[in-house]
Amino acid sequence: MTRKGKKILKLKKLGLIAATGIAATTLAACGNNSANTDIVTLKGDTIRVTDLYKEAKEYPTTGAATLLQNMTFNKMFEKEFAKTVTDATVQKAFDKQKTALGTNFAAALQQAGYTETSYKDSIRSQLLLKAAVDSKIKYTDAAYKKAFATYHPEVTAYVLSETTEDAAKALIETAKNSADDFEKTAKDKKAELKFSSATTSVATAVKTAAFKLKDGEVSAEPIAVTDSQTGSSTYYVVKMIKNADKGTDWKKYTTELKAVITATKQNDSEFVNGVIADYLKAYNVKVKATEFSNIFAAFETVATSSSSTESSASSSASSSASK
Numbered sequence: 001m002t003r004k005g006k007k008i009l010k011l012k013k014l015g016l017i018a019a020t021g022i023a024a025t026t027l028a029a030c031g032n033n034s035a036n037t038d039i040v041t042l043k044g045d046t047i048r049v050t051d052l053y054k055e056a057k058e059y060p061t062t063g064a065a066t067l068l069q070n071m072t073f074n075k076m077f078e079k080e081f082a083k084t085v086t087d088a089t090v091q092k093a094f095d096k097q098k099t100a101l102g103t104n105f106a107a108a109l110q111q112a113g114y115t116e117t118s119y120k121d122s123i124r125s126q127l128l129l130k131a132a133v134d135s136k137i138k139y140t141d142a143a144y145k146k147a148f149a150t151y152h153p154e155v156t157a158y159v160l161s162e163t164t165e166d167a168a169k170a171l172i173e174t175a176k177n178s179a180d181d182f183e184k185t186a187k188d189k190k191a192e193l194k195f196s197s198a199t200t201s202v203a204t205a206v207k208t209a210a211f212k213l214k215d216g217e218v219s220a221e222p223i224a225v226t227d228s229q230t231g232s233s234t235y236y237v238v239k240m241i242k243n244a245d246k247g248t249d250w251k252k253y254t255t256e257l258k259a260v261i262t263a264t265k266q267n268d269s270e271f272v273n274g275v276i277a278d279y280l281k282a283y284n285v286k287v288k289a290t291e292f293s294n295i296f297a298a299f300e301t302v303a304t305s306s307s308s309t310e311s312s313a314s315s316s317a318s319s320s321a322s323k
Contacts, residue, residue: 042283065295077128085127147260148250152197152211156241158186168222168235175218213240
């Protein structure tokens with residue numbers, strides 16, 4: 001189950017609505033209902049009061065509306081993508097996060113409000129949604145050409161950072177006056193990087209400036225990048241080692257461009273919500289409890305991504321429901 005606002009573990013949330021309150025508060029509205037009263041129905045499945053209570057006990061600080069949304073999504077997407085999102089797949093993603101955080105992993109889990117079990121549940125939910133979104137992406141020639149228009153192939157460059165603009169300017173002067181000293185500094189700082197326009201670990205402003213440089217050329221001015229959360233700025237200096245000309249044939253970069261298209265669609269909330277809306281319709285999802293009547297309203301306002309998407313999801317839903 002996906003939790004709210006746990007950025008420390010860097011779990012990507014595709015299109016999920018934020019929690020709208022504490023579960024216990026909203027659950028009180030169900031107090032007069034039988035434990036077996038339906039809250040949400042969908043093809044081949046049902047979410048009852050007792051199911052929501054069980055989920056709320058597991059995630060007491062997550063809004064009941066969010067719990068119901070995610071429970072519904074999980075039920076739909078498990079039917080569709082359980083063979084893709086296996087226990088082994090989830091464990092692999094879990095182990096990757098654990099390795100990346102090292103000795104900080106346990107503290108990060110605690111700070112984020114996860115146990116190892118609930119964290120794996122969160123990973124599964126997100127991988128299921130990702131699989132649903134990815135399955136609806138169309139890799140057409142037009143899509144490839146659009147991605148190619150702004151794509152820059154991989155380059156090799158020294159990328160050094162400083163905390164002040166004056167320090168960055170001094171570094172630029174060093175590069176101009178003593179290339180050997182600059183290169184020694186760059187190597188000492190292990191500043192050599194390989195990146196393309198699709199690389200997410202390098203700031204966009206840095207990539208944009210770097211791609212304009214010729215081999216051996218240094219950025220004329222510090223490249224300022226401001227952290228959106230802290231408001232602090234880091235100043236970068238780039239020296240191009242080996243730039244690349246992409247040419248005119250996009251077919252040489254189909255693998256790279258496919259990754260660009262995928263990432264773009266995954267980060268497009270309108271596309272993601274459209275996919276979810278299509279599945280909600282295909283699975284004939286109905287909210288029976290009036291106190292939760294608006295939990296899918298945001299998706300109801302999204303136009304279906306395409307008639308073919310709806311038809312495909314509907315056919316798959318019918319097949320799953322009959323099993």
